[in-house]
Amino acid sequence: MLTRKQVQEAQRKALQYMEKAGVVLSPKDRENISVADFGLSDLERQGGQILTFFNTDRISAKIIVLFPWQILPEHWHPAIGKDIGKEEIMRVRWGEIYLYVPGEPTPHPRGRTPEGEEGNFTVWHEIILKPGEQVIIPPQMVHWFQAGEHGAVIDDYSSTARDLQDGFTNPKITRETKIIES
Numbered sequence: 001m002l003t004r005k006q007v008q009e010a011q012r013k014a015l016q017y018m019e020k021a022g023v024v025l026s027p028k029d030r031e032n033i034s035v036a037d038f039g040l041s042d043l044e045r046q047g048g049q050i051l052t053f054f055n056t057d058r059i060s061a062k063i064i065v066l067f068p069w070q071i072l073p074e075h076w077h078p079a080i081g082k083d084i085g086k087e088e089i090m091r092v093r094w095g096e097i098y099l100y101v102p103g104e105p106t107p108h109p110r111g112r113t114p115e116g117e118e119g120n121f122t123v124w125h126e127i128i129l130k131p132g133e134q135v136i137i138p139p140q141m142v143h144w145f146q147a148g149e150h151g152a153v154i155d156d157y158s159s160t161a162r163d164l165q166d167g168f169t170n171p172k173i174t175r176e177t178k179i180i181e182s
């Protein structure tokens with residue numbers, strides 16, 4: 001869970017990153033940045049700031065902001081009904097990310113996982129993405145990613161997002177973020 005103050009602070013910071021990255025935002029967009037801690041209450045190390053532009057029953061577009069070294073935890077987009085699962089294209093707009101997918105583990109990966117959480121990160125084939133670079137993540141493929149030292153702003157295009165049904169390696173994760181008013 002996060003306090004309302006933590007959420008507001010993360011929203012404010014995320015907005016600064018988006019502006020730095022040249023994302024054009026309406027006043028409504030500015031109010032719509034969601035902050036996800038994946039139920040881990042450790043936003044600084046694991047979480048994300050997400051602005052969804054649209055999510056129809058066919059396509060979706062989001063901006064994801066990661067603060068320095070923040071990790072979007074390992075997950076996959078499962079098949080649901082007739083949908084084979086979300087196909088996702090991540091394109092870095094600003095900063096740098098380290099994306100991990102199945103394949104030959106990279107010998108000296110740049111990503112660093114929190115101590116004691118090694119078991120929650122099972123894929124270690126590293127793809128480094130810099131501004132203007134993109135990767136297509138097929139449906140159901142396990143992946144996680146981490147921002148580099150300056151953080152990152154990512155354009156995220158996909159088929160329909162069903163975030164609440166995503167699968168996560170860490171059994172402690174819940175996709176909803178509890179916010180406590182204080």
Ligand code: ZN
Nearest residue numbers: 075077088143
């Ligand atoms: Zn994903």
